[in-house]
Amino acid sequence: MLGVGHATVSRLQAAFRTSGGAQASATKSNWGGRRHCWMTPEEEKEFLSPWTQAAVNGTLVVVSPIRAALAQRLGQTVKASVVYRMLACHGWRKVAPDTRHPKSDPAVREAWKKTLR
Numbered sequence: 001m002l003g004v005g006h007a008t009v010s011r012l013q014a015a016f017r018t019s020g021g022a023q024a025s026a027t028k029s030n031w032g033g034r035r036h037c038w039m040t041p042e043e044e045k046e047f048l049s050p051w052t053q054a055a056v057n058g059t060l061v062v063v064s065p066i067r068a069a070l071a072q073r074l075g076q077t078v079k080a081s082v083v084y085r086m087l088a089c090h091g092w093r094k095v096a097p098d099t100r101h102p103k104s105d106p107a108v109r110e111a112w113k114k115t116l117r
Contacts, residue, residue, distance in 0.1 A: 038074055044086055047073065063087075 071078045
């Protein structure tokens with residue numbers, strides 16, 4: 001009916017009750033931001049600096065060593081999606097997709113091409 005979600009209605013009602021007026025519905029002081037982050041953006045930038053230098057020098061940067069180093073620094077396991085999000089926040093992107101499977105055998109692939117027809 002209002003065009004907003006259930007959580008927003010409850011949040012607005014609670015804000016209206018606690019502050020006692022229409023002014024409460026206009027403020028959104030606690031929305032958004034980095035509420036659940038492990039490091040500040042400056043700490044993340046400092047953490048990524050060795051890999052940044054390697055990427056500038058033309059070295060292929062792989063996520064698994066970054067993930068292992070981040071888990072060691074934080075003292076807990078970290079999912080790969082966390083690392084990908086952190087890299088995306090700092091402007092990193094995947095430049096070239098993988099062109100073949102790492103366990104593929106070029107000889108088998110060529111033999112298959114020759115016997116296909």
